[in-house]
Amino acid sequence: MRTDDDRPRTPDRRWAGSDFQDPPRTGGGVALCGACHAAGRCRLGVQRERLDDTGNAWFHVTCPRDQEGGPNVAHGGWTAAVMDECLGHVPLLNRTLSVTAELSVSFVKPVPVDRPVQVRAWVDRREGSRWYIAGEMSLLPGGAVLARASGIWVARDPGHFDRHEKWLAQQDSAGSP
Numbered sequence: 788m789r790t791d792d793d794r795p796r797t798p799d800r801r802w803a804g805s806d807f808q809d810p811p812r813t814g815g816g817v818a819l820c821g822a823c824h825a826a827g828r829c830r831l832g833v834q835r836e837r838l839d840d841t842g843n844a845w846f847h848v849t850c851p852r853d854q855e856g857g858p859n860v861a862h863g864g865w866t867a868a869v870m871d872e873c874l875g876h877v878p879l880l881n882r883t884l885s886v887t888a889e890l891s892v893s894f895v896k897p898v899p900v901d902r903p904v905q906v907r908a909w910v911d912r913r914e915g916s917r918w919y920i921a922g923e924m925s926l927l928p929g930g931a932v933l934a935r936a937s938g939i940w941v942a943r944d945p946g947h948f949d950r951h952e953k954w955l956a957q958q959d960s961a962g963s964p
């Protein structure tokens with residue numbers, strides 16, 4: 788039987804007073820999502836981020852050992868998640884809350900675990916509320932490309948998560964089909 792404790796927590800209970808355009812950041816400037824805020828670190832291994840004055844966002848990332856797939860290399864899901872995270876930080880670095888609508892990832896080479904890599908991300912173009920963002924992950928040092936990604940992020944107003952909670956409650960009250 789479902790109890791109140793099983794229900795999803797609303798953003799208000801955990802995110803009271805949050806400014807989604809300006810989320811909590813680590814000492815390395817890394818914007819933290821909900822679970823990483825609770826952990827006090829980016830669990831994907833993003834250690835530093837910055838936006839340069841040409842519009843490129845730069846990230847220093849190390850794949851944690853617990854994301855190992857094949858021997859000494861990252862699980863592909865980690866690579867996709869990091870590209871989603873880093874590319875999705877570009878609107879945030881421009882003080883815009885957005886969510887991923889589409890993401891495409893090319894896995895060019897296996898990504899080593901426990902070794903720093905770099906992600907560069909940039910805005911290809913903007914149309915209406917859509918941000919078309921691309922990026923690549925490369926090995927340090929040397930710059931060999933390990934992965935490429937591109938996708939569409941849709942800008943949202945701060946009511947996005949509240950509206951989702953209401954939508955979810957409507958789904959629950961509609962009952963099972």
Ligand SMILES: CCCCCCCCCCCCCC(=O)SCCNC(=O)CCNC(=O)[C@H](O)C(C)(C)COP(=O)(O)OP(=O)(O)OC[C@H]1O[C@@H](n2cnc3c(N)ncnc32)[C@H](O)[C@@H]1OP(=O)(O)O
Pocket residue numbers: 807810818819820821871872873875876884885886887888889914915916917939941
């Ligand atoms: C997340 C942040 C929290 C704060 C801390 C963060 C730190 C970490 C950051 C983490 C970073 C990681 C980030 C994550 O992992 S974010 C988590 C993963 N993503 C999601 O949960 C998104 C789920 N999907 C939705 O919420 C809705 O479907 C969205 C919002 C996407 C659209 O909803 P809806 O359809 O109701 O919206 P609309 O009718 O008002 O249309 C609005 C615009 O969107 C265009 N459109 C719609 N769909 C698509 C599509 N598939 N391709 C291309 N475009 C699409 C549409 O043409 C229109 O364009 P325009 O005519 O206005 O130009």
